[in-house]
């Protein structure tokens with residue numbers, strides 16, 4: 001388990017201080033795929049880089065399975081870092097070394113038995129499906145292949161945690177999908193905890209179990225992806241959800257154009273299957289006008305959003321909203 | 336003419352190769368220290384960095400011909416004589432060492448910060464990062480830097496003739512200037528030009544062949 005408590009980190013640039021991380025606390029359970037999402041400059045990378053002490057912290061603690069990594073130095077720190085793999089936006093492969101040498105690199109540094117290195121590298125290359133590239137140099141690989149090599153390299157020494165800083169941000173959508181699938185497979189097969197920094201809500205939607213939304217160095221909201229999708233509280237969470245392709249276009253609906261009440265409905269899992277619109281019309285004296293809607297597939301379930309105009313007496317509208325929330329377990333929000 | 340040229344060529348090669356080696360032995364570690372101690376470096380130490388920078392700049396700002404005279408006593412101490420081919424190696428090496436430190440620093444700085452960060456993130460020690468990441472990744476550029484050093488030393492070694500060192504420069508001076516034998520003068524100049532070209536060509540080829548980027 002990774003337990004971050006009251007973490008603070010400032011940078012000094014030419015006499016100006018930037019509070020990159022402002023009193024952040026966060027718990028990441030073993031086996032989670034935890035997303036950290038936020039806009040540029042929010043402090044995502046800094047937070048991630050504190051976890052493997054690429055950055056020193058000002059105050060607070062980060063305990064990894066009970067060891068506070070912020071207090072470690074030299075040899076003990078290096079030993080702890082070996083249990084944490086990392087992948088990067090720009091892959092960071094050794095350009096002058098072959099795919100084989102790149103993957104063997106952490107093994108050699110970790111004094112892995114020399115006669116077993118070749119087998120281990122082959123096993124990893126099979127896992128990431130790149131055996132035929134064993135003697136290629138990074139410059140001869142596509143972006144997706146480079147990231148596969150980087151992933152094989154990151155997991156070569158059997159770490160318990162894998163950190164990804166925008167690991168798919170330099171890739172096209174279909175390559176992104178294949179890398180995300182590989183990461184999911186790694187999480188599933190090897191039970192590695194994955195912490196993913198991203199600015200793409202698709203990534204969170206596609207593979208994360210939980211997500212933290214970071215803004216100006218603080219976590220403004222966190223929880224399971226289902227929770228955040230069905231009842232986002234912060235403006236940023238809302239913006240990220242509506243950034244998803246085909247999502248409800250709240251912004252372009254001008255409520256003053258309509259006489260009735262505009263309500264945003266978010267439903268999860270089974271409630272997505274219920275015929276709620278006809279239900280409402282039958283049970284209450286209201287008319288329902290659908291303005292926009294969509295459905296998103298998450299890790300474990302589906303989340304739907306619907307924006308409707310409810311026309312009728314205020315009391316009837318209130319009753320319908322209560323019915324939706326209490327009986328149908330749908331989050332309804334008047335906008 | 337050949338019996339004059341060949342010993343001079345050998346003397347030049349001797350001066351250049353030995354002084355290059357010494358300059359590398361001194362300058363290469365200094366270049367690494369510069370990169371490690373700079374702001375944001377792996378073992379940032381601005382005091383060491385500033386002192387080293389100051390010394391390097393100082394040595395590099397002294398004209399070579401003055402340096403030769405300044406370090407006469409040192410040459411005498413080290414090789415037992417102030418003049419002659421071997422004695423010239425001392426000022427040559429001393430003038431090239433800070434140059435090497437500078438070009439090595441530049442080569443190592445060209446290495447993508449990301450691969451160094453990968454090394455730090457996976458728990459490699461500073462020594463492992465230098466020897467297994469920085470230097471191998473900078474190798475093509477390091478080879479080009481060494482080529483540049485050799486070429487500089489060829490031209491500097493020609494000045495050695497002024498202080499009784501041997502080599503092609505001395506030959507040109509003795510025969511071409513004092514005895515006004517223009518043929519020897521031109522021959523010496525042509526050989527120097529050919530030597531520079533040959534080293535440049537070989538250096539470029541080698542740098543290119545090891546570069547996998």
Ligand SMILES: Nc1ncnc2c1ncn2[C@@H]1O[C@H](COP(=O)(O)OP(=O)(O)OP(=O)(O)O)[C@@H](O)[C@H]1O
Nearest residue numbers: 011013018020039040041042043044045046047199
């Ligand atoms: N090494 C550094 N020196 C000075 N300031 C820094 C440094 N690293 C980050 N910062 C500052 O800290 C803040 C958070 O940066 P960080 O890189 O963590 O953001 P991010 O959320 O990862 O952004 P992006 O999506 O652009 O990568 C920014 O204001 C940034 O300018």
Ligand SMILES: [Mg+2]
Nearest residue numbers: 044045046166
């Ligand atoms: Mg970042």
